[in-house]
Amino acid sequence: MPPRLNFHTAARSLTIRSRPIAATYQPRIAHVVSRRGFAEEKQPATGPNQDILPGVSEEARDMGDITGETKPEIEQGTPIQDILKRDPEALKKAPAVIKEELDAEKKAADVENTTFGNLLALGQLEKASEGEYVGHKFGLPDLPLPKDGNLHYRYDPVVDQVTNLLMAHGKLSVAQRNMAYILNHLRTSPPPTPNPLRPLLPGSPPASHLPLNPVLYLTLAIDSIAPLLRIRSQKGAAGGGAALQIPVPLGLRQRRRTAIQWILDSANKRQSRGSGKFQFAQRFADEIISVVEGRSTVWEKRSLVHKTGTSARANLMFGQRRRRIAH
Amino acid sequence: MAASINCWKCLSRPSIAVIQLSSRVARVAASAPFSSTSTNLALPAPTRKAASTTKGVKTNLKINKKPRPKESRKPPATGERKALRKRIVLSNTNALEVAGMEDLSPEIVDAIAKDTAEGEAGSGLVGKVVGLPGATVDSLRAIEAFKTTQGWGLFRRPGTLIRKETADLTRALLAAQKEKSTLTLMLDGAKGTGKSMMLLQAQASAFAKSWIVLHIPEAQELSNGVNDYAPIPGSDLWAQPTYTAEWLAKIGKANNEILKTLKMKNTHNLPVPIEKDITLARFCELGSRDPDIAWSFFQAFWTELNLPGRPPVLLTLDGMSYIMGMSEYRDTDNKFIHCHNLALVKHFADHISGTSKLANGGAIIGSTSRSHNPISLSMDLAIYQALQRQAKQEITQKDPFEKKYDERATKALQNASAMMIGGLTKKESRGLMEYWAASGVLRQRVDEQTVAERWALAGHGVAAEIQRGALRMRI
Known part of the structure; x- marks a missing residue:
């Protein structure tokens, strides 16, 4: 006698599930530190309570931007660099002294933003390009590792x-x-x-x-x-x-x-x-x-x-x- | 016969009348207060056990234990256990014979002495293990130079590593023999660096060079009050008769080869008459027979050794700090006797201080022990000062606020030279490990890396630690 069909079990496979049964895990609190890239060494980590509101005058200025009303003057004067940034003509015609200063600032900013790790990597890349061996201070161990190589398994x-x-x-x-x-x-x-x-x-x-x-x-x-x-x-x-x-x-x-x-x-x-x-x-x-x-x-x-x-x-x-x- | 109730042999049943009668009698007896018949007939009341009920009386709580099972085998005889513990095994028949190992012959001793000398071509023996010849081994065993902790029992036959310090010491010994001068030396170094082994090497070289060797293997046996002692009349000294007698016997046995060729020359004032023209070997044997005469015999023996034409003498002592203070012996006033008032110790102290010299040259070497030894500030300072003197540095003076210095110890050691023994060099460690590997005891590749590893783990080449790491599996 053939086995009896169970309709309940047969029907179970027909159900259409629009959603996954278990919701994917979504953490409520973002792990700020772990999301940071390695190159971002310069910026300190900011936690959830570290987003401090701007000062009163800055807030008023932002409000003025939105409403179109008069806003407080925050910067006393417009710095020359900003003008030069906005105006390429002016940059071209600027005196040589200012041009040099701008160049020096740019270089300093580059150096400031380069971390020690980056410098090390750059140095190693330079060495590698010259064909020199870059790598391990004490060399690599011979593989396979010996069985008694671990402190806890020495006997x-x-x-x-x-x-x-x-x-x-x-x-x-x-x-x-x-x-x-x-x-x-x-x-x-x-x-x-x-x-x-x-x-x-x-x-x-x-x-x-x-x-x-x-x-x-x-x-x-x-x-x-x-x-x-x-x-x-x-x-x-x-x-x-x-x-x-x-x-x-x-x-x-x-x-x-x-x-x-x-x-x-x-x-x-x-x-x-x-x-x-x-x-x-x-x-x-x-x-x-x-x-x-x-x-x-x-x-x-x-x-x-x-x-x-x-x-x-x-x-x-x-x-x-x-x-x-x-x- | 009338059948009664109690007569069980009667087959006839008792008549009812009898039963009734007897029960009636009993009832009457119970009811008649003045009759004593039933009480007299009754059995004595069972005495109650005092243990269970009586208050205030100790109960017997002893549980009968099973007796200890008797040992089926005979227990070890008296002294057998200790003998087993102190036994010195010098050979392991399983270990492999090391090919090309040289024996410590007189020529090899000369070669070793030249090894690190300036302006000499090295023989290359430093960093190698040399074997001890059979006769030397017997002599060293007789003076108890081998110790149970030194691991002799792992190898086919006794061998010892020649290191830089060995070469220096051998050179000094040979110079003393040549110039007939007395070398006084203190050996010091951290625990396990090979101080006793250095003594043994000096003794082995001396035996090879036909010296006469006297050795006190454990200085503490002289001072810790385990031996009998007696005042020497006419002096403030104390003799240790039994120890001296045994020591004379050991000296005679160890140096038998030489002593049996030397004859008594002088006549001495001895407590017992002896034959004329006997050999020194025989003289030692006679002296060791009776503890009471041993000290006088030893004095006469020492005088004989210092006569012209006798061989050089090596007097060594291990565990020097034990004899640099008060001993455990007490005098007639029940005060502790200073070690230097013990005749044997004074003999050593006089010679290491340089007040008595060896007429035919030789050496007096004292070695410290750095495991479980008493602290002797005077000895430590003397060694330190001697090392500074030898290095031509400014000499450290003694601490003016310290009261624990021993004046007599300071005086005894102030003129002696010192040798500090440190760890092995890597080359010497390698030589040692290669010897172990060749003996089949160390199952490991011996290369630069493994040697460096063992050397570093052993506190920069402390010999005992290298051995412990490599042969005794402890790291």
């Missing part, structure tokens, strides 16, 4: 994340010192012997290359044990008040975060053998080494999560199914 992302998770009581510099200790510990301890039963990330470099690249060492350890998913327990969803375990996939940063938390947990449980301020950093570094060597219990945690995820994969579409039904 490796994994190092940054571990440092932040190491931090306790907001003491970032202590965490950074610990991070430096961890990296130096990885640098100086003997190369790890990986366990074939606990394979590291595929494509990882041989173990003997790791100590001299401690950031890679750390990244490899963390990424190798990072779980692919987490288990969300939905209360009461399994029926009879039992929780339903739903596997949820994790993003890269979340995966790493989970792995770092696991390492932190087992580093906490280790016992310090020495004394001094870098005890925790030492235990953390030892845990990293034992992860790469496959001795750490973190591997168990990872496989447990993955096993649970596999067995609960039937619940994967739990949320979506319910949403579809509701729709």
Whole structure:
């Protein structure tokens, strides 16, 4: 059976709208300053309340202009320049002294109206016309910009994340010192012997290359044990008040975060053998080494999560199914 | 047998008459006020718990906690933790061997001395890292010249950067050896500029040149009251027996190669008889056995070193401001003892002031420490004045309104020369960073730009700051 036509919806497209539905935004108050051009540096910005009325006599003069009545004399006499402006004949026949004066005034007015920016631009144009390089005081940076070029991203992302998770009581510099200790510990301890039963990330470099690249060492350890998913327990969803375990996939940063938390947990449980301020950093570094060597219990945690995820994969579409039904 | 109510073994049910009778008896007992039968038979009233009800009496609020889980592993033995903390690691087997690194041999020491000298062709060693030979490393380790904070553990084998100041100092040392004069020097500079490293380089050069090196690695151990002390009879001095004994042992161990070739020449007035014609190495060992005799043995040892024909001597001390005031020790009147009344400190002070000379030439070098050290106005002024004297400038006089000067410290340091150690030059920084890169520790391109960047960020080449920025990831 063909779907029934709904006349209301069909008719909706036929309506003729003469006006746009939403009125275009028209600001009531003009942004005077922002509308000014760059060349208008000389004139000060005038705000809405800066339009001052003219004086009484000027007003009377304007009124006289309109009504045709006698108006007050504002200027005592007519300046010679105005006469010369009006009368080109007179300008031609004017004495040389006045002509020179007029020229000088004109030049002065030009200079006064030229801003510093304009002068600079003129100078640069002159230079450019001579074929000289005009541009940047310190030259242009090489492109593409390096990833760690920004002050806030100067460290490796994994190092940054571990440092932040190491931090306790907001003491970032202590965490950074610990991070430096961890990296130096990885640098100086003997190369790890990986366990074939606990394979590291595929494509990882041989173990003997790791100590001299401690950031890679750390990244490899963390990424190798990072779980692919987490288990969300939905209360009461399994029926009879039992929780339903739903596997949820994790993003890269979340995966790493989970792995770092696991390492932190087992580093906490280790016992310090020495004394001094870098005890925790030492235990953390030892845990990293034992992860790469496959001795750490973190591997168990990872496989447990993955096993649970596999067995609960039937619940994967739990949320979506319910949403579809509701729709 | 008549069945009773309480007899549960009887299978026969009690007759109603019996029940009625027994309940009647109970009722009678309850109603008869003068009968004591029921009260006697009754169980004692349950005592109320005092905790819950009695007012004014403390209740027991203790919650039984779980006992701490016992450590399954054996805890570290006594002293093991500290040993781990103070351990000096001088090698990193992961780091790469730097090709073409020269060792600090006697010839190289000569070459370094010529490097910045006027009218000499430079050997080009300034700005390069030279390795320390194995024997020197053992000796330096014995006198505790290496420090945990200096980052030795990152590299394949110990190496040290030759800088302009190194060349100047080496030249002065060799001149003192040649002229059999005594060089007295104070090393100063900001924190992390390499004062202790300069001492180490002087010691390494001295070991290479077969000098005898005596080093006090931490001057504060002499003055902060951690060692035992005893008055020396017939003087106002105090000996530190255990420290002296240990120091003698270190001297003997570090200079063993030379001392075992030198024999005792004079007879000394010693508290214990010793064999004749023993070597100085053996003499040091004997002196270090018993703290009570160590000071007399040290005096005899020093006299022997100053006999003609003996090698030059280098006496160094790190952290000079600790011994330029009152110590933490107290005398018999319970007053603080001045540091210069401690025999070992006085020995150093007498030599750096120039009142005692080294007969065979040598040097007395004191280095300041600029991290967490006591302020010694006299020492600071003495260094400042010495620098001005050397630069032939007008000499700053001491502040007439300041009361914290120490007269004895002023007197001890007034004749010594001084050397101010600043940041590395860019060339030296580059040499250092190239060495790190060649060791595989610095994974970064080393070019003019990166060197300039690190140099500028490190306060114009403060060595420790360059290291911190480049190797310890802190900026």
